[in-house]
Amino acid sequence: MIFSNAYNYVNVLEKAADAAWTRNEVLSNNIANATTPGYKRQDVSFESYLLEELTSGSTKSLRDKVDDVDLSNLRTSIYTDYSNLSYRLDGNNVDQDTENVELASNQLKYQALIDSINYEFNMIKAALVKN
Numbered sequence: 773m774i775f776s777n778a779y780n781y782v783n784v785l786e787k788a789a790d791a792a793w794t795r796n797e798v799l800s801n802n803i804a805n806a807t808t809p810g811y812k813r814q815d816v817s818f819e820s821y822l823l824e825e826l827t828s829g830s831t832k833s834l835r836d837k838v839d840d841v842d843l844s845n846l847r848t849s850i851y852t853d854y855s856n857l858s859y860r861l862d863g864n865n866v867d868q869d870t871e872n873v874e875l876a877s878n879q880l881k882y883q884a885l886i887d888s889i890n891y892e893f894n895m896i897k898a899a900l901v902k903n
Contacts, residue, residue, distance in 0.1 A: 780839050784822075785889045787846040791818035792882035794848050799875040802866050809862035813853045813871070821846050 795816040805811040825841045826834075858865045 780841065781835075782889055782892045783843055784838055784841055784846065785885055785892070787843060787848075788818065788822065789882060789885040789889065791816060791848040792878055792885060794818075794850070795878050796875065796882065798850055799871055799878060802871045803868060803875065806864070806866045806868040806871070809860075809864060811864045811866060812855075813866045814850055815853060817849045817851055818846070 795818075798814050798816050802813045825845055826837045829837065829840055853865060855865055
């Protein structure tokens, strides 16, 4: 984590990328346990914390909102879906097809976040080289 206002956006992107990485691991674990009797799927909560941080306060622009984000409030929490919904008689609630779609979607999100971080650093590098 970089401690400077110039890097606030990168720090938020880093937290989001970390959350996406964790979600990849959790979804992969769900897929691996799709045939385990009694296993309940897990997922990751991050977006709600980010939304809360971005909607709190009275700042006008997105850049101002990002500058005001308290990074310690951007946490990743893993939760278990204890839904009564079960696809099998053994109590497992993992739908492997759904998990595979979620994993593919999350991998695209992760790659987009990494691309955004690289873009931000390239912009900073270009500004430094230009001066």
